[in-house]
Amino acid sequence: MTDARPAARRRVVIVGGGFGGLACARALAGADVDVTLVDKRNHHLFQPLLYQVSTAALSPADIAAPIRKVLASARNVTVLLAEASGVDTEARTLLLDDGDSLPYDQLVLATGSAYNYFAHPEWKKHAPAPKTIADARTIRARLLGTFEAAERTDDPVARGALLTFVVVGGGPTGVEMAGTIAELARYTLKGNFRRFDPAEAKVILVEAGPRLLGAFPEDLSAYTADALRKLGVEVRLDCPVQRIDESGVQLGDTRLPAATVIWGAGIRAADGADWIGGTSDRGGRIPVADTLAVVGQDGIYAIGDVALCLQDGRPLPGLAQVAQQQGRHLGKELRKDAPVRPFLFRNRGDTAVIGRHAAVFSFGKYRMKGRLAWLLWAIIHVFLLIGFERRTVVMVQWIWRYLTFERGARLID
Amino acid sequence: MTDARPAARRRVVIVGGGFGGLACARALAGADVDVTLVDKRNHHLFQPLLYQVSTAALSPADIAAPIRKVLASARNVTVLLAEASGVDTEARTLLLDDGDSLPYDQLVLATGSAYNYFAHPEWKKHAPAPKTIADARTIRARLLGTFEAAERTDDPVARGALLTFVVVGGGPTGVEMAGTIAELARYTLKGNFRRFDPAEAKVILVEAGPRLLGAFPEDLSAYTADALRKLGVEVRLDCPVQRIDESGVQLGDTRLPAATVIWGAGIRAADGADWIGGTSDRGGRIPVADTLAVVGQDGIYAIGDVALCLQDGRPLPGLAQVAQQQGRHLGKELRKDAPVRPFLFRNRGDTAVIGRHAAVFSFGKYRMKGRLAWLLWAIIHVFLLIGFERRTVVMVQWIWRYLTFERGARLID
Numbered sequence: 001m002t003d004a005r006p007a008a009r010r011r012v013v014i015v016g017g018g019f020g021g022l023a024c025a026r027a028l029a030g031a032d033v034d035v036t037l038v039d040k041r042n043h044h045l046f047q048p049l050l051y052q053v054s055t056a057a058l059s060p061a062d063i064a065a066p067i068r069k070v071l072a073s074a075r076n077v078t079v080l081l082a083e084a085s086g087v088d089t090e091a092r093t094l095l096l097d098d099g100d101s102l103p104y105d106q107l108v109l110a111t112g113s114a115y116n117y118f119a120h121p122e123w124k125k126h127a128p129a130p131k132t133i134a135d136a137r138t139i140r141a142r143l144l145g146t147f148e149a150a151e152r153t154d155d156p157v158a159r160g161a162l163l164t165f166v167v168v169g170g171g172p173t174g175v176e177m178a179g180t181i182a183e184l185a186r187y188t189l190k191g192n193f194r195r196f197d198p199a200e201a202k203v204i205l206v207e208a209g210p211r212l213l214g215a216f217p218e219d220l221s222a223y224t225a226d227a228l229r230k231l232g233v234e235v236r237l238d239c240p241v242q243r244i245d246e247s248g249v250q251l252g253d254t255r256l257p258a259a260t261v262i263w264g265a266g267i268r269a270a271d272g273a274d275w276i277g278g279t280s281d282r283g284g285r286i287p288v289a290d291t292l293a294v295v296g297q298d299g300i301y302a303i304g305d306v307a308l309c310l311q312d313g314r315p316l317p318g319l320a321q322v323a324q325q326q327g328r329h330l331g332k333e334l335r336k337d338a339p340v341r342p343f344l345f346r347n348r349g350d351t352a353v354i355g356r357h358a359a360v361f362s363f364g365k366y367r368m369k370g371r372l373a374w375l376l377w378a379i380i381h382v383f384l385l386i387g388f389e390r391r392t393v394v395m396v397q398w399i400w401r402y403l404t405f406e407r408g409a410r411l412i413d
Numbered sequence: 414m415t416d417a418r419p420a421a422r423r424r425v426v427i428v429g430g431g432f433g434g435l436a437c438a439r440a441l442a443g444a445d446v447d448v449t450l451v452d453k454r455n456h457h458l459f460q461p462l463l464y465q466v467s468t469a470a471l472s473p474a475d476i477a478a479p480i481r482k483v484l485a486s487a488r489n490v491t492v493l494l495a496e497a498s499g500v501d502t503e504a505r506t507l508l509l510d511d512g513d514s515l516p517y518d519q520l521v522l523a524t525g526s527a528y529n530y531f532a533h534p535e536w537k538k539h540a541p542a543p544k545t546i547a548d549a550r551t552i553r554a555r556l557l558g559t560f561e562a563a564e565r566t567d568d569p570v571a572r573g574a575l576l577t578f579v580v581v582g583g584g585p586t587g588v589e590m591a592g593t594i595a596e597l598a599r600y601t602l603k604g605n606f607r608r609f610d611p612a613e614a615k616v617i618l619v620e621a622g623p624r625l626l627g628a629f630p631e632d633l634s635a636y637t638a639d640a641l642r643k644l645g646v647e648v649r650l651d652c653p654v655q656r657i658d659e660s661g662v663q664l665g666d667t668r669l670p671a672a673t674v675i676w677g678a679g680i681r682a683a684d685g686a687d688w689i690g691g692t693s694d695r696g697g698r699i700p701v702a703d704t705l706a707v708v709g710q711d712g713i714y715a716i717g718d719v720a721l722c723l724q725d726g727r728p729l730p731g732l733a734q735v736a737q738q739q740g741r742h743l744g745k746e747l748r749k750d751a752p753v754r755p756f757l758f759r760n761r762g763d764t765a766v767i768g769r770h771a772a773v774f775s776f777g778k779y780r781m782k783g784r785l786a787w788l789l790w791a792i793i794h795v796f797l798l799i800g801f802e803r804r805t806v807v808m809v810q811w812i813w814r815y816l817t818f819e820r821g822a823r824l825i826d
């Protein structure tokens with residue numbers, strides 16, 4: 001694809017329509033710059049709520065917005081559904097997988113991250129992780145499918161394995177998955193089966209380290225473990241996973257037969273570093289200066305989960321708010337053809353949800369837990385959702401679900 | 414799977430959780446009968462609105478309800494996610510594809526219908542038909558995907574083919590698909606692309622017969638063709654399709670390059686007839702007496718699209734209301750262990766939708782078209798949807814979409 005427009009205007013190419021890339025493109029709207037945003041998917045995904053799709057509470061479209069719709073009024077921004085495959089730093093072009101290339105004056109890498117199975121890529125097929133909409137559908141179909149299979153069997157041992165759900169990783173993803181699976185079994189599916197009681201389901205959250213939510217203060221970790229136990233979740237700490245296969249998991253000397261294993265344990269930066277000569281970071285991230293410029297490159301920037309950005313000597317965490325602030329900062333800076341000023345992350349607080357009425361919130365020395373934290377969490381997430389309609393629909397569903405324990409998206413497909 | 418319960422109670426097995434099977438199971442709720450409903454999917458699909466999923470207006474879960482949730486309070490009804498593969502009429506068991514079998518005293522076949530490509534099964538992969546949720550997702554991804562591809566190409570000929578949408582079949586499905594694709598292109602996607610105007614899209618509705626909506630009165634057919642033309646749809650009557658392949662369709666002497674072809678032309682009964690010795694009906698339907706009992710069988714009934722049921726000497730049409738009335742009648746009759754009384758279909762009127770503000774409604778000599786018919790159509794369909802939440806969500810989306818032309822489910826996956 002050749003770009004037929006006159007090349008007089010500065011060209012900014014952004015790879016990735018996640019929180020970082022989208023914020024960057026929005027901040028560039030209306031500037032005297034030609035912007036092209038490339039993403040291999042047509043939608044921006046509101047990932048913090050993906051676990052609700054995995055557990056059948058929301059539909060995929062409730063938490064996804066078409067990127068080109070979000071940017072429709074930004075007339076200087078072109079959105080392309082395409083997969084990037086490399087960068088020619090000499091020619092200053094982004095290479096696309098169909099052989100086309102896009103010339104750039106400035107390139108912004110915002111490709112995000114993916115789940116990491118460390119040295120065990122073979123675990124992936126047995127233990128899906130909620131990262132994309134396809135992943136969430138897979139997990140949803142497995143969760144609901146094992147209950148269906150349990151209704152078909154008369155063998156109590158087989159039924160026991162079918163009704164055992166193991167969640168690996170005690171970070172926010174693992175905590176919210178374990179909590180909502182327990183709620184699904186105890187409340188939503190109550191009375192739906194004739195040959196067993198879905199409340200018999202065992203939900204086990206496994207964490208290799210000594211506490212849940214390692215990034216939060218210790219008292220919130222303890223509260224989280226308690227709250228999960230009250231929901232019926234078995235929490236196992238200091239418990240590394242030795243092996244995952246089609247019939248269950250191996251934890252130390254214990255063999256745990258389980259039809260469903262869900263992975264939420266490790267993150268690794270997505271493609272990007274390899275395109276520009278690699279990185280020495282263990283997590284595959286691209287080191288950037290405080291200007292978000294990639295160290296050792298000219299005109300290339302990296303933001304969000306794919307960037308290794310130090311502040312006060314420590315890497316910024318892989319959070320939506322970091323990516324969003326970086327994208328907004330960089331977009332504003334790139335509006336003018338001048339050196340980019342340094343970026344400074346301002347923490348807005350961290351929150352994680354455990355289940356109905358239970359969440360934690362931490363902001364500097366201030367912390368909150370329980371019902372009020374849950375309400376705060378719900379309000380924050382509804383208002384962060386992009387686009388008015390999605391907010392309304394999600395709110396209607398949440399209120400309804402709050403009143404009834406019902407879930408709106410119990411589809412196996 | 415062996416049934417461990419005492420066999421003293423009469424056992425009714427229903428195959429299929431569509432409008433017929435579900436109505437039958439509901440009518441049997443609380444009766445002194447053990448009911449098992451078998452479906453290969455976990456959800457009841459509200460098929461009349463499936464075209465809205467295909468065209469990105471609604472999410473799959475908006476029009477699907479988990480069968481076991483709908484029947485949760487019917488304690489005598491067991492729901493099994495399983496695929497039926499045959500009937501042993503001697504042993505009186507329904508055979509399942511995993512080798513299990515279910516004993517019955519009475520068997521109700523409610524397996525529905527599928528799209529039929531007549532003598533051209535090879536057309537199926539080029540021209541999907543909206544029948545299941547997977548089909549609707551495929552069509553949605555193709556529709557949205559061709560617009561994305563058109564933004565990537567500079568070749569005007571290729572773009573022309575990408576922006577040509579051919580709908581085959583002038584029945585209700587074809588009419589609503591053509592109308593909504595035209596609306597999608599002209600209104601929803603407006604301003605979303607930089608290299609072409611989506612209103613350039615050509616939508617062509619092809620019908621082999623002399624008029625659209627053949628089952629409706631002639632003046633409504635003429636109105637429908639006019640309303641579609643006003644939306645920008647090209648209507649071609651008396652125009653049989655010779656050939657469909659990956660690059661377009663052949664209509665008589667005309668070759669029409671088109672990246673998207675959608676099939677809505679023919680229906681054939683689903684599996685069922687073969688299980689009990691076949692049928693001589695061209696459409697694969699199972700002939701039933703006025704009691705809905707299968708002719709020549711003992712204790713087997715057929716309802717809905719899979720049944721060939723004559724009334725006043727003519728077969729009842731394959732409509733949701735026919736299936737629903739048959740299911741309800743049969744369920745009520747099977748509550749008691751007595752001969753089934755004859756079924757009588759009462760027509761509630763036929764309706765088809767063309768687009769925003771345009772629909773037709775026909776009931777005996779009474780007919781209606783335009784805005785009022787559209788409003789009536791919308792009200793009927795919202796209230797027919799099963800489950801309160803789904804109604805709310807769909808209504809919120811419809812009102813929002815009505816005001817903005819926006820679509821909530823523009824997902825390619």
